[in-house]
Amino acid sequence: MTSSGRTSETGHRYGVLAASAVVVVAGTLWLIVLADAATESDGLAAFDPELTADAVSHRTTVLTAIARTLTFIGSAAVLIPLTVVAALVLWRWTRSLRAPAVLVLAMIGSTVLTSVLKALIGRARPDAALVLGPVTETFAFPSGHTLNSTVFYLTLAALVCERIDSRRTRTAVLGVAVVISIGIGLSRVYLGYHWATDVVAGWTVAIVWLVIVLNAAAFIRNRLDQRRDGPAPAAEGSPPH
16 A cells, blocks of 8 residues: 555544544433433423323324334344344354454443443333333333344444445445334334333434444454554665664
């Protein structure tokens, strides 16, 4: 690679890091706002009961079936085996442990974040009478289904897109992952398991965590590539060291 090429690549990396830092900081601040509102039942959380009542009033047989399906594919019963299968497929496809390791570590981290944040905030769920399905006794904030499924589907999509050359196909893969993640979050409000701010918090934490994981993975990959390729050759005419 030429000197100008290396400079351009370095500039791009710094740009990505700067944008990622903005996302992480903004997301963290937004999460603090949501957590405070959820704890005090004011701010954005003051709209939660109305939004839940509105979702309940629009229930239909078809929408309920769709919501239950979305909630199912965002459950631990599905995500755990899917993570294992996806990791194995990524390993066979890429012939490398990097991609499966990124996916597995991303999911472990999201699970830990879910448990820690639920315990810290300790928010109660909506009234059990509103729930369409088995009643859950765990805390509400953030929505675990939303957080973990968003991390899984978007991380998997990002790793798959690394191996795809077609921009249209990459856009389609990411689009499907985003739609599934949004659908799972909305299903949690529709079925009465979560307040709307629980779901928004789940998306927020997932995005922040995803940015951190993917940047860390890119940094490690670049470091390994540099070690493999060795130091850059000295420019012609440069004095010997």
